[in-house]
Amino acid sequence: xxxxxxxxxxxxxxxxxxxxALAGERGFGIEPKVVxxxxxxxxxLCEMGVSLGVVIGGGNIVRGAMASRQGMDRVQADYMGMxxxxxxxxxxxxxxxHKGVGTRVMTAIRMxxxxxxxxxxxxxxxxxxxxxxxxxxxxxxxxxxTDTAAVLRAIEIEADVVIKATKVQGVYTADPExxxxxxxxxxxxxxxxxxxxxxxxxxxxxxxxxENRLPIIVLNLGEPGAVGSAIRGERVGTLVS
Numbered sequence: 001x002x003x004x005x006x007x008x009x010x011x012x013x014x015x016x017x018x019x020x021a022l023a024g025e026r027g028f029g030i031e032p033k034v035v036x037x038x039x040x041x042x043x044x045l046c047e048m049g050v051s052l053g054v055v056i057g058g059g060n061i062v063r064g065a066m067a068s069r070q071g072m073d074r075v076q077a078d079y080m081g082m083x084x085x086x087x088x089x090x091x092x093x094x095x096x097x098h099k100g101v102g103t104r105v106m107t108a109i110r111m112x113x114x115x116x117x118x119x120x121x122x123x124x125x126x127x128x129x130x131x132x133x134x135x136x137x138x139x140x141x142x143x144x145x146t147d148t149a150a151v152l153r154a155i156e157i158e159a160d161v162v163i164k165a166t167k168v169q170g171v172y173t174a175d176p177e178x179x180x181x182x183x184x185x186x187x188x189x190x191x192x193x194x195x196x197x198x199x200x201x202x203x204x205x206x207x208x209x210x211e212n213r214l215p216i217i218v219l220n221l222g223e224p225g226a227v228g229s230a231i232r233g234e235r236v237g238t239l240v241s
Contacts, residue, residue: 007232007233008048008049008050008231008232008233009160009231009232009233010050010159010160010161010230010231010233011049011050011051011160012050012051012052012053012127012157012158012159012160013045013050013051013052013053013159013160013161013162013163013231014052014053014054014055014150014151014153014154014157014159014161014162014163015042015045015052015053015054015055015163015165015227016054016055016056016057016146016147016150016162016163016164016165017038017054017055017056017057017165017221018056018057018059018165018166018167019056019057019058019059019060019061019084019085019088019146020057020059020060020167021034021038021060021165021166021167021221022034022035022038022056022060022088022091022092023060027060028060028061029060029061030060030087030088030091035091035092035095036095037222037224038092038221039092039095039096039099039101040099041221041224041225041227041228042054042092042096042101042132043096043099043100043101044225044228045227045228045231046101046130046132048228048231048232050231051127051130052132052133053123053127053132053133053134053135053153053154053157053159054089054092054132054133054134054135055085055134055135055136055146055149055150055153056085056088056089056092056134056136056146057085057088057146058081058082058083058084058085058087058088058146059081059084060084060088061084061087061088062077062080062081062084063081067080067081074142074143075142075143078138078142078143078144079109079142081138082108082109082136082137082138082140083109083137085136085137085138085146086105086107086109086111086114086115086136086137088136089105089107089115089134089135089136090105090114090115090136092134093105093134096132101132102129102130102131102132103131103132103133103134104116104123104126104131104132104133104134105134105136106118106119106122106123106133106134106135106136107135107136107137108135108136108137108138108139108140108141108149109137109140115136118135118137118140120156120157123156123157124157124158127157133157135149135150135153139152144204145201145202145204145205147164147201147202147204147205148201148202148204148205148208150162150164150201150205151201151205151208151209151214152208154214155208155212155214159214160215161214161215161216161217161231162209162214162215162216162217163216163217163218163219163227163230163231164200164201164216164217164218164219165219165220165221165226165227166218166219166220166221167220167221167222168220169184169219169220169223169237169238170184170185170186170218170219170220170237170238171184171185171188171193171198171199171200171218171238171240172184172185173185173198175199184238185198185238186235186238186239187238187239187240187241188238188239188240189240189241190206190207190209190210190240190241191210193206193240194206194207194210200216200218200238200240201216206240209240213241215239215240215241216239216240216241217230217236217237217238217239217240218237218238218240219236219237219238220237
C-alpha cells in the first residue's frame, strides 16, 4: 500500500477533524458521503507512507461548552461530548477498514468492548505496524477541548505536525463567513496567534504547540488532496510555527 519513495516533509502526522465536518450540510449527525470523503483522504495518506493519528471532535452530536451555557452541569456536558467523539471515531474506523486500512480506536475513557484504552507505548507500537490511530474521548477530563487532546496526543506520539482540517482555507484576520473583508494569513507565529486571539485552536492547545515547537497547519478539508499536499511540504492553508 505504501509508496516508500514518496518525498514527505512530515512523516508522522496528527490530523484533527472537527465533529461538525462529519455532519456535512445538514449540520447534525453523521453524513455518510462526508465520512467517505474523509476516509478516502486518510487512505491516500497511508499510501503515501504517512504514519497517522486522528482526533475527531464531537460537535456534530453534542458540544459540552454549549450545553453548559444552556444550563447543564459543565462536567456532565463535557463527558457527553467525549462520548460523542467515540461515536464519530467508530464511524470513521468502520469505513476505513472497509477500504482495507488497518486502524485502532484508542479512548481516554475506558470502554474495552468498543476500543482499546489509550496507552502511549501501545499506541507507538500500533503506529510502527502501520495502523491508523483514532484517538477518542478527548483527554478524558472535563474542561479540555478536543483541540487540546489532539495536540497532547501529537506530542505523545512524537508527531512532526498537527494538521487542523476545517471548512475554510486557513487562518484569517476575522471569521470569513461573517466578515467579507477578512484577510487570509499564510504564515503566522504562535505568539501572534495568542496575542491577537485568532481562532486557530484554543489557547491551551496553541500554548502546548509553542512550548514543544510543534507546527500547526490549518487547511480546508473540502479541498481534495489538500492534506497530502501539505504533508509533502507544498504551500497549503496557514502554517503556524
